[in-house]
Amino acid sequence: MPYIQLKDHEKDGRLVRRRVFAGALFILLLSAALVARMYHLQVVQFEQHTTLSENNRVHVQPIPPIRGLIFDRNGLIIADNRPSFSLTVTRERAKDWPTILDTLTEVLELSSEERELYDKRMKQGRRPFEPVPIQFELSEEQIGRIAVNQFRLPGVEVSARLVRHYPLGASYAHSVGYVGRINEGELKKVDPVNYSGTHHIGKTGVERFYEDQLHGTVGYEEVETNARGRILRVLKRTDPIAGMDIHLTIDAHLQAAAEAALAGRRGALVAIQPQTGDVLAMVSEPGFDPNPFVTGIGFNAYKELRDSIDRPLFNRVLRGLYPPGSTIKPMVAIAGLDAGVITAATRVYDPGFYQLPGHSHKYRNWNRTGDGSVDLEWAIMRSNDTYFYDVAHRLGIDRLHDYMSRFGLGQKVSLDMFEESSGLMPSKQWKRARYNQPWYPGETLILGIGQGYMQASPLQLAQATALMATRGKWVRPHLAKKVGEDAPADPNPMPDIVLRDPKFWDNSRFGMEQVMHGPRGTAAKVGAAAAYRIAGKSGTAQVVAIKQGEKYDRSKVNERHRDHALFIAYAPAEQPQIAVAVMVENGESGSGVGAPIVKQVLDAWLLDEQGQLKSEYSTQATEANGKASP
């Protein structure tokens, strides 16, 4: 054994020694490669690199891409880019910054607050030799003052750049949103290279949701500059790729008509084209002018907006949550019909209240004297609470939750809207998780008339209405019709609502038509003046709870505590072209205040200049359709 080991040892030694040789050769070869590389850079390309480094200096300058434009569905411009003069500072050249800041303060007569802001913005620079904008939107006078004092302001320049502008101001603040200066948090999330020349980023709305598409791809140029930083020539240029344009689904005329219809009242309105899911109008009043946010809104101006009692910054369409009230009744009716707990002919006797078997608590109908014996159509027309207490009780919470969820309640319904609230459609499981309490049958009853825990946004109500109009065909409502050349795709489509018998859609629709056109319909006054048939439903959302046995008395209620008025409708009833939901804050009466607003919007979309139903929506096709469906 020891003999063999010794032999092995010697053999191994020789082997390793040969490998040391091979390794040394390997090292010599690679070292030669390094020397050759140095020779290439330092001798062959010496002149070139000397030029770059000594006489002149090479800078790589990013060229920000042009942000994509936003148009309405007819090509009217909603967001464009406008050249604007801004003041920039290059840190490396503004060596004595405190003195320069003093000079700027003197020249531009800055307040101490503005001075501080300049100082803060200066420090936000990201790359060496980057001109950092410290003030957008310079006035002619300010430009003049800077020019006169330029010799005292090394490193300070006035430059023209494209800045986002919203020509229509407040109208699209809640749908398109706005861009603003990139903050530190956002800087960490974006690709630092692609945003190296960009100073703005989408903050809300379409601007935020489609940020990636709108932004585009950065370009750059290598430039030679002299010691003072002046550009001598461009060595190499790669053009930026502009962001994609977006065509909205919104129709600017309808949007304007909807704003006019709300007539300065606080509230929200959404109009959807049911077959396509196109959002035709989206209003949240009061709005605000997004333009100051682009260039940097002053602290006081922002404080005023933020603290206003009217909450202009609050997006009521997407984030405003209200109990849907009676607007939910047509959907509850469909749930009852499809589940088989009622038929269109089922009658319920209404003495003015409903009592659960074995309980003394009286669930009131809004009409205290009662409507007598009512069937489904009558119950929708009169918005009879007792009937729907009964339907809800027969359905039970599980089935009610299931059906309402299929209408999109309690979940996000939109395809491309930033920060949409999901609302709330309660269930047994939800109550157990939230309050650790069992579900009480009485809670099911009030859900049947859209009260209780339930909360929905105006967008969700509009979408549920659109689903009634399309007889269950789901298309997520969206704001972008075309991004670049393509329509946005739905990565998570909702399943269509398929009923046992499609006739149930008509049962519910007849009731909603009766609301507008029936002799005792709650909105019959509005329906009587319509040039086409409307299917609608009113609702009210309580702001403060009314105690058992107490009566809602408007004279006793603070104006801001009055009920919110709700109204949903689609038209023409037989061949729907548009579905609308409106919420008027403290408007009290859905049919009195909401219905006229909705009709104005329907008219604006459906009628031509002569006040006739537009020919493409005419009733020829509608009648054929009407005959086919029952």
Add this chain to the structure above:
Amino acid sequence: MNGSFDRSLSNEDVLRRRASLLQKLHIDGWLLLILLVLAASSLFILYSASGKNLDLLYKQAVSFGIGLIGMVIIAQFDPRIMARWVPLAYLGGLGLLLAVEFAGHTAMGATRWINIGGVMRFQPSELMKIIMPATVAWYLSKRSLPPNLLHIMVTMLLIGMPFVLILLQPDLGTSLLILASGAFVLFMAGLQWRWILGAAAALVPVCIGMWFFVLRSYQQQRVLTFLDPESDPLGSGWNIIQSKAAIGSGGVWGKGWLLGTQSHLDFLPESHTDFIIAVLAEEFGMVGVCILLAVYLLLITRGLVITAQAQTLFGKLLAGGLTMTFFVYVFVNIGMVSGLLPVVGVPLPFISYGGTSLVTLLSSFGILMSIHTHRKWIAKV
């Protein structure tokens, strides 16, 4: 009597005695001399690269001192004793890497650190740079050489585990260096050329297949940017464009100490850490770079001599692996700064500012010294 005996010693005897003093301290004179030359150069270049920052210089000198002490301490251990502890160290290192994976401290987007007592932070992957070649050397020294297929597979597994863990941190640069440090030991152990060529040949179709069938277009773009940073002049390409301008403008003789414009006008990022060779090249030209390269080659030559003269197989394999890996550090750093290789964060050994890498490198030279000075002198007799 004693006094007259001392007087009668010749000069030659004194030299021999001094040599034996270094020998007793287990220090290799050649290595120590070259290391001190490198340390002095480092401080000299750093003074310029850091913008005459004496504080930084002082810190670097202290790190050097600590590293030298560590080196001497390590040199005292007999390599045979080291070999005994290698498996345990490997398991410990692996454990620390796992700890980083699950409880590590995240800095700059990568988890590489472990906090000790909330004060000290250290990178287990740095430790692995020494443990990895030692482990492979330990394993292969107990097998007959050249390694057969089974031994190669086991070695791959030993290298693969820490490699994957460091890759996940993510730290591609360090993981590749650790892979290389293990692979070089395998090479030293006589891995047949057909295996080496076979692996190289197999890599090509695998890469092509990955490119077309696995990578998505944005990943392809990332790889392209990695391979050609100049296609991304605002991101990683900025450094390369500037460092090439710095190197190129140095010419043959350089602009002179403290006179480099690229580095002093802050055009060159990380001028005192990973990109310090650009400062040297700008201020001392091609001559300066060649001299530094020559000093490195001297150090490597000494390492290879130690490898050839080592008496145990473990010593041979480890010394060879450590020396080859050291060259890879030099090559990768200079290659990356001069635009030959993609940018990975590898400091220039002994010159770049940074205590951790200094201590690790000096420790590995401590091991070389230990291998060389713990020989038993049977062969000479």
